[in-house]
Amino acid sequence: MSASAPFDLSPPSPLQFDQLAATLTSDERDVLLDHGTESPFCGVLLTEKRAGVYCCRLCGLPLFLAGNKFDSRTGWPSFTTPFDERHLSYVRDTSYGMVRTEIRCARCGSHQGHVFDDGPPPTHQRYCINSVSLEFVAETDALPDKLGRGAPEGAPWHLATA
Numbered sequence: 001m002s003a004s005a006p007f008d009l010s011p012p013s014p015l016q017f018d019q020l021a022a023t024l025t026s027d028e029r030d031v032l033l034d035h036g037t038e039s040p041f042c043g044v045l046l047t048e049k050r051a052g053v054y055c056c057r058l059c060g061l062p063l064f065l066a067g068n069k070f071d072s073r074t075g076w077p078s079f080t081t082p083f084d085e086r087h088l089s090y091v092r093d094t095s096y097g098m099v100r101t102e103i104r105c106a107r108c109g110s111h112q113g114h115v116f117d118d119g120p121p122p123t124h125q126r127y128c129i130n131s132v133s134l135e136f137v138a139e140t141d142a143l144p145d146k147l148g149r150g151a152p153e154g155a156p157w158h159l160a161t162a
Contacts, residue, residue, distance in 0.1 A: 008149045009086065009107050012059060016147055017108065020058050028132045032058050032110040035102070040075025043131025051139040053083060057132065059108035060144030060153060061087055064127065064134075072119070072126055077134070079127040080119055090115070103127060 012020060021033060030036040045054070054064040054077070064079040072078035082088050086106060093102040093114065103112045112133045119126035137143055145154035 006152060007061060007084070007087070007107075008147075008153075009061075012108055012147055020108070020146060024058070025132075028057060031130045031132050035111040037113075038076075038130045038132050043076060045077050045131040045134055045136055046075070048077070048136055050136075052141070053137050053143070054079075054129075054134040055137055055144055056105040056108060056110060056112070057135045058110040058146075059105060060135065060146040061105055061107045062137075062143060063087055063105065063112065064129070066136075066139075070120060072128065074126075074128060076113065076128045077131055078119070079129065080123045080125055082127065088112070103129070 011017075021029070024032060027038065031038055048066070048069075050066065052066045053062045054066065054069075055062050062083040064081075064083055068079045068081050070078055070080060089104045089106045089109070091102040091104060093100045100114045100116070103115055104110060105112060110133065111130075113127065113129035116126045116128060117124055135144060140156065142156055143153050147153070
């Protein structure tokens, strides 16, 4: 989104990672840490329509803006573009006899979903994301600061994009 968004992308320490992982439910652990997939049409963020930002459930890094979300009719929240391209990492995934591109949080490495080339214009990308991989932050709320790194984390998200 913003080339000037000064988010610290260095990974959490092993202790921080373990502390964050300890807060996850078994479903969240299965998806975020074990690269699983939630069932389609069951995620709580599938129908979320408010203005805001979607952050990594594990470390809190902003990953997608609500304005880039669309109804792909696939059963998972879908986005046309990331919050900031540097906030995601891409890994070739050949599981289940297919070739796909897995999306991970660039900071903590947690599994988010996959990206496909069948999205709407102008990007033609469909970032297909598991609801349990994300934490929604409403427009007026502060971004999570799960690693204690300070602003822009812990500040209202719209200030981070200014």
